[in-house]
Amino acid sequence: TSVAQEDPQIPVINNQPGESDPPPAYNSSTSEPAEYTSVAQEDPQPGENDLPLAYKTSNNIQSMGEGNQTPCIACAACGIVTLAVVIISVAAIIDGYHEIEEGYVGVYFKFGALQDGITEPGVHMMQAFVTRTRSVLIRPEEERLHSLEAITKDGIEITFSKIGVLSRTKKDKVVVLIKTFGMDFKKVLIHDRVREDLRIFCANKTIDQVYNKQFLEIVEAVKSDVEDQIISLGNGGVEILNLVIPKPDIPQDIALNYKQVKVQWTEQLVAKQQKITEEIKKETELLKAVADARREKEVLEIKIQERIIETEGQRNVSEINNQIVRDKENNLADIAKYAKDKEAAGNTALYSPEYIKLQVAQSLTNNTKFFFSGQDSVLGGLLSKILANKK
Numbered sequence: 001t002s003v004a005q006e007d008p009q010i011p012v013i014n015n016q017p018g019e020s021d022p023p024p025a026y027n028s029s030t031s032e033p034a035e036y037t038s039v040a041q042e043d044p045q046p047g048e049n050d051l052p053l054a055y056k057t058s059n060n061i062q063s064m065g066e067g068n069q070t071p072c073i074a075c076a077a078c079g080i081v082t083l084a085v086v087i088i089s090v091a092a093i094i095d096g097y098h099e100i101e102e103g104y105v106g107v108y109f110k111f112g113a114l115q116d117g118i119t120e121p122g123v124h125m126m127q128a129f130v131t132r133t134r135s136v137l138i139r140p141e142e143e144r145l146h147s148l149e150a151i152t153k154d155g156i157e158i159t160f161s162k163i164g165v166l167s168r169t170k171k172d173k174v175v176v177l178i179k180t181f182g183m184d185f186k187k188v189l190i191h192d193r194v195r196e197d198l199r200i201f202c203a204n205k206t207i208d209q210v211y212n213k214q215f216l217e218i219v220e221a222v223k224s225d226v227e228d229q230i231i232s233l234g235n236g237g238v239e240i241l242n243l244v245i246p247k248p249d250i251p252q253d254i255a256l257n258y259k260q261v262k263v264q265w266t267e268q269l270v271a272k273q274q275k276i277t278e279e280i281k282k283e284t285e286l287l288k289a290v291a292d293a294r295r296e297k298e299v300l301e302i303k304i305q306e307r308i309i310e311t312e313g314q315r316n317v318s319e320i321n322n323q324i325v326r327d328k329e330n331n332l333a334d335i336a337k338y339a340k341d342k343e344a345a346g347n348t349a350l351y352s353p354e355y356i357k358l359q360v361a362q363s364l365t366n367n368t369k370f371f372f373s374g375q376d377s378v379l380g381g382l383l384s385k386i387l388a389n390k391k
Contacts, residue, residue: 098126099123101121104121105136106133107178108131108132115175116175118171118174138170139168141166142166143164143186148163148198152203152207153209158207161248163245169186170238180234181234189238190238193230212258219243
């Protein structure tokens, strides 16, 4: 500005932010060297009088442009700061935004320290750049353990493969478990304990007990001991829902022996089954014979009962007939008796002494001869009785 006041022929350039400076206007008059010399005298420099005129003019124009660039730098700085704030805000939102899937809970590490709170499934925000989140599965999870080698009591090496564990983590114990055992708390509390207890069980049993006699007891024994250790070490934060332990792989020679034993055992089972079948057949025949005899007996009893019933029926019929005949005979006898009684009563009334005498007299008249041997004879006595007058 001071240069423009001393030399009005030099134009003042007011540049707007973002615009480039226009080229300087040059005057071809002969007074240019003197004018620029007066300007240079205000700010003398060593050896400046020896510089060319074009170089002096360029320095003056550059000094004028530097004075106009101060507001532009301030605006650019404000823009840069604003852009940085926006970028940082967007990055903070992106870094703090996170989702927790269903079946999981979220745990948070701030500056590497585990926080006490957990979050449920859904969308959440956390403090950006200093907080990290991890998802912990709380629904039932089935895991396969790596192959496990164990040695039995009699020194036989066996291998368990495809051991399966179905477990579930309690939501309210997640933070405590992570603080105590880390993110792989299931490996410490379940996987390692199952492997350890299975080795201990095999070390106390023979190959025959592990592979054959007590194989079905392995799961219950291992599961019970692991659950006790979970309660003791992890405060019951994890529960075992199911434990699957397949039969172990044993050496080939022992497996072949077991196969032969199984073949013999199968033959014994076949023989035993045949014996049982024969016994069942005999028992069936016996039961059939007993059933037939019982049936015949029952049939005979039924027939005898029928005969008894028939005989009793005949007897009852006979008794009834006899009673009928008896009643009939009694009636006839009563009738005859009644007739006799009536006849006797009639004879009593008919055969009076006079009637008898009359009949005797009539019968005597029919005889022409009578022979009497005296009063004491039979005929004399009879006649005397009949003909005698009653006094």
